Amino acid sequence: MRFDIITLFPELFDPWLSAGITRRAYQYGLMEVQLHNLRGHAEGNYRRVDDRPFGGGPGMVMLAEPLTKCLQHVQLLRTKPGPVILFSPVGRRLDQAQIQQWAQSEGAVMICGRYEGIDQRFIDAQVDVQISLGDFVLSGGEIAALALLDAVARLQPGVLGDAESHIQDSFSLGLDGLLDCPHYTRPESWQGREVPAPLLSGNHALIERWRRQQSLALTARLRPELIAQARMQGRLSPQDEEFLATLH
Numbered sequence: 001m002r003f004d005i006i007t008l009f010p011e012l013f014d015p016w017l018s019a020g021i022t023r024r025a026y027q028y029g030l031m032e033v034q035l036h037n038l039r040g041h042a043e044g045n046y047r048r049v050d051d052r053p054f055g056g057g058p059g060m061v062m063l064a065e066p067l068t069k070c071l072q073h074v075q076l077l078r079t080k081p082g083p084v085i086l087f088s089p090v091g092r093r094l095d096q097a098q099i100q101q102w103a104q105s106e107g108a109v110m111i112c113g114r115y116e117g118i119d120q121r122f123i124d125a126q127v128d129v130q131i132s133l134g135d136f137v138l139s140g141g142e143i144a145a146l147a148l149l150d151a152v153a154r155l156q157p158g159v160l161g162d163a164e165s166h167i168q169d170s171f172s173l174g175l176d177g178l179l180d181c182p183h184y185t186r187p188e189s190w191q192g193r194e195v196p197a198p199l200l201s202g203n204h205a206l207i208e209r210w211r212r213q214q215s216l217a218l219t220a221r222l223r224p225e226l227i228a229q230a231r232m233q234g235r236l237s238p239q240d241e242e243f244l245a246t247l248h
Contacts, residue, residue, distance in 0.1 A: 059116025
């Protein structure tokens with residue numbers, strides 16, 4: 001799996017690639033990440049990559065030509081051309097289902113935009129997928145690229161200490177797309193707050209039932225649309241429905 005990243009700030013990726021749990025994805029050769037500085041494909045003494053927008057207005061717009069040259073160079077370096085991702089507010093919001101698809105793919109080329117935007121002609125001609133982290137605006141696509149890489153890396157075998165960890169993550173299929181339940185560790189009593197009794201019982205069936213109910217309750221309160229989605233997809237059991245009925 002190979003991800004190529006076209007960016008004006010490749011140095012922003014260095015700490016993430018060399019620290020934390022997800023660095024194992026690179027040490028083990030499970031993921032390859034190559035960084036490409038866009039200015040290396042710009043012309044002129046100043047290596048200009050942007051210009052003023054037609055029609056006026058604030059900000060600058062990234063030029064189509066250096067982006068195209070860089071992308072062509074990157075695709076030639078790959079075993080076979082990869083899909084081109086642009087991080088943009090108009091894209092589909094990134095979710096765990098997409099992450100799981102990318103985690104099983106051969107990778108992609110990521111475009112990290114800056115300034116006011118990118119010349120639409122480049123987007124129309126070259127971009128396959130547009131992705132958004134949410135309804136807010138970042139200074140550039142680098143943070144969004146890091147988020148996608150991190151989420152994909154932790155799904156690779158051997159990256160997490162416990163291979164089962166990601167199965168119980170919020171939004172995962174292991175939880176039927178629901179939010180994860182609360183978690184507790186030692187001490188049993190902290191500042192007058194106690195660990196819930198079921199977790200101390202040693203009764204595995206009771207513990208699993210408590211965790212499922214907590215997951216259902218938390219999701220129903222904070223993200224009710226996930227409950228509706230799980231219900232439509234037939235992922236809630238009769239016992240789940242009985243418990244949800246008690247919350248009203």
